[in-house]
Structure formats: structure tokens, C-alpha cells
Amino acid sequence: MVPPVPSPTPPSLPPSRRVRARAARRASPLWRVLGFLFRLLCTPLILLDELVRPLYRPLIARLAALRIMHAFERWIAARSVTTILVLLVVPYVTIEPLKIVALVWIADGWARAGTVLFLLAYLVSFVIIERIYSAGRAKLMTVPWMAWVIVTLTNLRDRVVTALRLDRLKQALRRRVREVRRGLERLWR
Secondary structure (H helix, E strand, O other): OOOOOOOOOOOOOOHHHHHHHHHHHHHOHHHHHHHHHHHHHHHHHHHHHHHHHHHHHHHHHHHHOOHHHHHHHHHHHOOOHHHHHHHHHHHHHHHHHHHHHHHHHHHOOOHHHHHHHHHHHHHHHHHHHHHHHHHHHHHHOOOHHHHHHHHHHHHHHHHHHHHOOHHHHHHHHHHHHHHHHHHHHHHHO
8 A cells, every 4th residue: 555645735935925924914903902012011111120220230240250151151042942932931930929929028018028039039030031031132033923022122121211211310320329339338447
């Protein structure tokens, strides 16, 4: 008995038609609404990140300079896109609930413990997620939906910073942090 001959697979769309089809989908009202909701949800997070980043930037810079971090980033860069996505999801799944717990603690009157937990969770998530993201960004940009998320968040961040003049606010915050550091150094001498 002769095995059946498999039917030839239909040729995929040429790249230009795929791009047009994707653009047509994104132009639909549903995609516009979803994009708007995505931007609406991300704007407060971007604002919070931009305001807090000057406080933890020196720590991230020091950690990023460590040889173990360089080795970690090289290891991540050698992984597949799927592995990098999983490595990004795991910290979100584990750390984000801790932030909610910290806010509940603060609301329940445990302000110190809640604040410490929130700051630690925030710091750990940004250190880990930022290192994974920076090491795997090139590969993540090869996934169309992830590229859209990255480009949209970058553009949104730029618009929020420009509209609210956050650069001036961050400069003032940096000056204030330097003043506080100098004051603390004088106290410890």
C-alpha cells in the first residue's frame, strides 16, 4: 500500500502583504481601543518609574558593572526568545504579588514593614527584569507583538516625560538627593 502523499502547504504571504495585513488589523476599532487601554494602564507605571528611577539608578549601575551580571547577561543573550520571555515572566509572577501585599500591609497600619517590602520588591524586580530585558532585547524585538509592546512603551514614556517635564523634576530630585547625602555624610563624620 502506498502512503498518501501529503498536500503541499500553502505558501505563506509575502512579507509586504503580511505587514499590510497586520497594519489593517491594528487600524481596526478593537485594536485601537485595546491600544488605548494599554497606554492608559501603563502611563501611571511609567510616571512612577521615572520619578523613582533616580533613587535606585546608582545601585543598578553598580550591580550592572559586576562580572557576575555580565556573565548572566551573556547567558541570557544566548537563550531562545521563548526562554527570555519565560525569564521575564517569572519575576513578574513572583514579585508583583509582593508589591500588592506590601500595599495591603501599609493600608492595615504596618507602614514600615509594608514600605520596606514594597521598596525591596520594586528594587529586586527592576534589577532582575532590567538585566534580563537589556540582555534579551534584540531577540525580543523579533517577536512582532513584543516589538509592538516595546516600541509603544518607549514612545509612551517619551511622551509622558515630555508632557509632564519630568526631566526638570528628576534633575531637582537628583539635586535634593545629593544634598541629603552630603548632610548625612556630615552627620557621620
